[in-house]
Amino acid sequence: MPEIVEKEVLTPQIVRLKVIAPDIAKKRRPGQFVILRVDERGERIPLTIVDSDPREGTVTIVFQVVGKTTHMLSQLERGDKILDFAGPLGKPTEIEQFGTVVVVGGGIGTAVAYPIAKGMKAVGNRVFSIVGARSKDLLVLEHEVAAVSDEIVVTTDDGSYKRPGLVTEPLKEYLDRGDVDQVIAIGPVPMMFAVSELTRAYGVKTLVSLNPIMVDGTGMCGACRVAVGGKTRFACVDGPEFDGHKVDFKDLTMRLTAYREHEKQSYNQYLEYHGDK
Amino acid sequence: MDKKIKKKTLRLDRIPVGERLPLERVEDFREVPLGYTLDQAKDEADRCLNCKKRPCKRGCPVGIDCGGFVDRVSTGDIRGAVKLVKEKNLLPAITGRVCPQSDQCEGPCLVGKKGASVGIGNLERFVADWERKHGEVLPDKAPPTGMSVGIVGSGPSGLTVAADLIQLGHGVTIYEALHEAGGVLIYGIPEFRLPKAIVAEQIDGLRRLGVEIKLNQIIGKTLTVDEMLEMHDAVFIGVGAGAPIFMDIPGENLIGVYSANEYLTRSNLMRAYSFPEWDTPMFLGKRIAVIGGGNVAMDSARTALRLGTDEVALIYRRSQEEMPSRDEEIRHAEEEGLKFELLKSPTRIIGNGSGRVTSIELISMELGEPDASGRRRPIPVAGSEQILEVDTVIMAIGQQPNPMITATTPGLQTDKRGYIVVDKETMATTKAGVYAGGDIAGFGASVILAMGDGRKAATAIQDYLVSGNPL
Numbered sequence: 155m156p157e158i159v160e161k162e163v164l165t166p167q168i169v170r171l172k173v174i175a176p177d178i179a180k181k182r183r184p185g186q187f188v189i190l191r192v193d194e195r196g197e198r199i200p201l202t203i204v205d206s207d208p209r210e211g212t213v214t215i216v217f218q219v220v221g222k223t224t225h226m227l228s229q230l231e232r233g234d235k236i237l238d239f240a241g242p243l244g245k246p247t248e249i250e251q252f253g254t255v256v257v258v259g260g261g262i263g264t265a266v267a268y269p270i271a272k273g274m275k276a277v278g279n280r281v282f283s284i285v286g287a288r289s290k291d292l293l294v295l296e297h298e299v300a301a302v303s304d305e306i307v308v309t310t311d312d313g314s315y316k317r318p319g320l321v322t323e324p325l326k327e328y329l330d331r332g333d334v335d336q337v338i339a340i341g342p343v344p345m346m347f348a349v350s351e352l353t354r355a356y357g358v359k360t361l362v363s364l365n366p367i368m369v370d371g372t373g374m375c376g377a378c379r380v381a382v383g384g385k386t387r388f389a390c391v392d393g394p395e396f397d398g399h400k401v402d403f404k405d406l407t408m409r410l411t412a413y414r415e416h417e418k419q420s421y422n423q424y425l426e427y428h429g430d431k
Numbered sequence: 432m433d434k435k436i437k438k439k440t441l442r443l444d445r446i447p448v449g450e451r452l453p454l455e456r457v458e459d460f461r462e463v464p465l466g467y468t469l470d471q472a473k474d475e476a477d478r479c480l481n482c483k484k485r486p487c488k489r490g491c492p493v494g495i496d497c498g499g500f501v502d503r504v505s506t507g508d509i510r511g512a513v514k515l516v517k518e519k520n521l522l523p524a525i526t527g528r529v530c531p532q533s534d535q536c537e538g539p540c541l542v543g544k545k546g547a548s549v550g551i552g553n554l555e556r557f558v559a560d561w562e563r564k565h566g567e568v569l570p571d572k573a574p575p576t577g578m579s580v581g582i583v584g585s586g587p588s589g590l591t592v593a594a595d596l597i598q599l600g601h602g603v604t605i606y607e608a609l610h611e612a613g614g615v616l617i618y619g620i621p622e623f624r625l626p627k628a629i630v631a632e633q634i635d636g637l638r639r640l641g642v643e644i645k646l647n648q649i650i651g652k653t654l655t656v657d658e659m660l661e662m663h664d665a666v667f668i669g670v671g672a673g674a675p676i677f678m679d680i681p682g683e684n685l686i687g688v689y690s691a692n693e694y695l696t697r698s699n700l701m702r703a704y705s706f707p708e709w710d711t712p713m714f715l716g717k718r719i720a721v722i723g724g725g726n727v728a729m730d731s732a733r734t735a736l737r738l739g740t741d742e743v744a745l746i747y748r749r750s751q752e753e754m755p756s757r758d759e760e761i762r763h764a765e766e767e768g769l770k771f772e773l774l775k776s777p778t779r780i781i782g783n784g785s786g787r788v789t790s791i792e793l794i795s796m797e798l799g800e801p802d803a804s805g806r807r808r809p810i811p812v813a814g815s816e817q818i819l820e821v822d823t824v825i826m827a828i829g830q831q832p833n834p835m836i837t838a839t840t841p842g843l844q845t846d847k848r849g850y851i852v853v854d855k856e857t858m859a860t861t862k863a864g865v866y867a868g869g870d871i872a873g874f875g876a877s878v879i880l881a882m883g884d885g886r887k888a889a890t891a892i893q894d895y896l897v898s899g900n901p902l
């Protein structure tokens with residue numbers, strides 16, 4: 155069972171864990187994720203591998219507490235073990251020298267975008283990053299992203315930190331400058347949709363990372379199916395990254411609501427029992 | 432004619448096996464058949480004519496001497512019967528429950544020519560359960576050879592290879608992608624047909640013999656087959672054919688449409704029927720349509736009935752005769768209230784504004800000329816579309832190979848549908864030191880065939896390890 159060797163509470167809702175998992179650390183490429191389970195009765199949930207250190211055999215995950223499983227995970231401390239931890243899953247991001255790449259991260263999506271920005275920079279791309287959040291206390295990894303970017307713009311919807319407004323505004327400015335070769339956008343579905351619509355008009359290739367509900371993460375169940383270019387694809391094995399101009403975001407939004415009621419019930423029951431922390 | 436046959440009076444009817452009543456059993460997930468008592472088993476075994484030609488043995492894919500073990504049951508030598516069965520089949524408690532016996536061992540049984548064939552499956556289950564109660568006959572283990580074999584997947588084929596090779600003194604490590612071992616026996620076939628405790632016992636038995644089982648290891652991702660070959664002297668691939676097939680009809684992404692794999696995995700592996708005590712949710716719809724006619728469809732439908740669904744309809748495009756499911760399953764499902772919508776096929780799934788399934792459109796079929804499978808081909812009847820109101824649809828129309836391993840293993844040849852190409856006798860793949868079997872080898876999809884493949888592979892692997900050359 156993988157042991158937690160480092161824990162950092164980044165914001166009241168967002169936690170970073172470093173976990174011992176040598177096999178995964180060795181194999182993992184940017185864009186890939188793990189599936190984990192916290193306890194015997196627990197759900198399997200996917201979380202992106204934000205960073206890895208093959209030499210010390212560790213991987214890092216960053217997650218936002220949104221329901222029962224992420225809440226339970228946030229309660230684990232250094233020295234605790236995670237029951238099941240499988241990966242690395244999904245296709246790695248295609249990292250090549252494209253030229254200029256704009257990486258857009260929204261909310262917790264920045265955790266998913268960071269390893270990609272890092273990978274893109276490492277092979278010699280010019281990386282412009284735009285990191286957005288609803289408000290300052292949901293903003294993560296600003297400094298990590300800055301360290302691997304040629305330029306960084308930080309936005310908050312409510313203007314509580316740095317540039318007020320949505321990520322699409324600075325993105326439009328970059329696009330207007332005319333030298334963007336590729337855009338990668340990861341965050342809430344409406345944000346990825348908005349970015350894809352914007353870049354479509356400029357004809358700039360845009361990758362998005364989709365977050366459908368998953369069970370096994372190995373292509374066995376089909377829970378994670380998404381409609382891309384009129385075809386059904388399984389995000390866990392064919393993705394999670396797809397061409398944003400081909401993704402049916404309406405279908406994705408709809409499928410994400412599947413268990414809303416169950417999720418609320420499960421989380422409320424948990425909070426009632428364990429006390430709201 | 433055989434003398435013995437003349438001596439015995441032919442008893443045409445089977446000793447019925449106790450079963451839980453339909454109304455009681457649909458309330459829970461406990462096993463449906465109760466199994467024979469010792470007296471019942473002896474009585475049933477006594478119907479066997481012990482005929483010389485043993486057509487039953489030829490009907491069993493692994494060649495169990497059915498007449499032989501049944502004869503031992505009739506004389507009360509149960510331990511002897513267990514031994515005979517286990518010469519060919521290491522997991523009789525499982526096959527006795529899930530083999531399609533009427534197409535296999537029981538099909539050609541001589542008694543069956545006049546009346547009901549001898550209940551070989553029930554007797555196999557009986558002797559296996561007797562062994563479970565009276566202490567397992569642990570096989571002798573050869574001294575350690577210092578060699579080791581890596582096995583991918585913990586389904587019946589992988590478990591069989593593990594059992595055979597550990598007894599020969601080799602080190603054995605199983606790598607399983609999921610968090611629980613057993614393959615389809617755990618995540619596919621439901622508790623009411625194959626109690627998980629039985630599968631767990633068999634797996635614990637292997638662990639006691641020294642088999643190491645590593646969970647959460649996705650071969651092709653966590654490790655590759657080539658890396659396994661660096662750690663082991665040979666590799667067996669028994670990953671099943673686990674990727675679900677959808678029909679490619681409109682509405683398949685609506686909320687409430689499941690692959691049978693997802694539905695059964697949520698229920699069996701993730702225990703979603705105990706939500707919210709267990710965290711994984713699933714819909715407990717009121718009206719469910721299951722598409723398909725095999726064991727997978729029947730298991731999905733009977734699971735739905737147990738989850739408190741008001742009405743479950745099975746939609747199958749041919750007639751009941753052509754259904755590939757085990758006969759017993761069809762009968763049990765019927766008793767439990769499953770509605771059969773035969774000679775029908777879905778054309779689209781219809782949803783409401785929030786993307787939830789509200790109904791399914793079906794078209795009637797008629798049967799034409801026999802197709803390649805020998806079954807009459809269903810042809811849609813123009814203008815016969817009809818609407819069935821449902822809130823959940825389960826697609827149980829088949830599986831295909833998952834390319835995760837084949838795509839990451841150079842030198843491993845697959846056929847055009849993605850099955851791994853193997854030698855039929857040795858289960859050797861095109862890659863030296865690598866063997867494959869079970870559903871991924873594509874010769875058929877049943878527990879006993881997977882075990883048969885596993886046995887052949889283990890024999891060939893042993894030769895390979897001893898001689899250093901592939902067969």
Ligand SMILES: Cc1cc2nc3c(=O)[nH]c(=O)nc-3n(C[C@H](O)[C@H](O)[C@H](O)COP(=O)(O)OP(=O)(O)OC[C@H]3O[C@@H](n4cnc5c(N)ncnc54)[C@H](O)[C@@H]3O)c2cc1C
Nearest residue numbers: 199200201202216217218221222223224365366367368417
């Ligand atoms: C490939 C991938 C990578 C991801 N990476 C990250 C990450 O790095 N950091 C992060 O904070 N989150 C990430 N997520 C989302 C994360 O998996 C969900 O937040 C988590 O499953 C919620 O579980 P819960 O029990 O706490 O909440 P729940 O109460 O179960 O659900 C809350 C929300 O999470 C979504 N969700 C629920 N179950 C699943 C599931 N099995 N799979 C996917 N989504 C689900 C639901 O749509 C719902 O909106 C990723 C998702 C995917 C598919």
Ligand SMILES: Cc1cc2nc3c(=O)[nH]c(=O)nc-3n(C[C@H](O)[C@H](O)[C@H](O)COP(=O)(O)OP(=O)(O)OC[C@H]3O[C@@H](n4cnc5c(N)ncnc54)[C@H](O)[C@@H]3O)c2cc1C
Nearest residue numbers: 584586588608614615619650670671726869870876877878
């Ligand atoms: C619902 C259902 C009901 C059935 N009912 C019957 C029945 O009544 N009678 C009967 O005879 N047959 C039945 N079958 C068919 C039978 O279960 C299968 O033919 C048999 O289980 C195949 O065995 P296998 O060894 O090929 O592997 P499987 O049982 O398919 O197991 C394969 C294992 O490999 C693991 N795996 C896959 N990929 C990887 C990877 N990359 N790395 C590591 N591990 C991996 C999987 O997680 C799984 O645990 C049924 C099947 C289903 C789905």
Ligand code: SF4
Nearest residue numbers: 491495526530535536
């Ligand atoms: S293994 Fe299956 S086919 Fe063979 S004798 Fe047993 S029940 Fe019959």
Ligand code: SF4
Nearest residue numbers: 479480487498540541
């Ligand atoms: S064919 Fe039937 S009667 Fe003959 S030995 Fe086999 S089980 Fe007995």
Ligand code: FES
Nearest residue numbers: 371373375376390
């Ligand atoms: S999560 Fe099951 S197929 Fe993708």
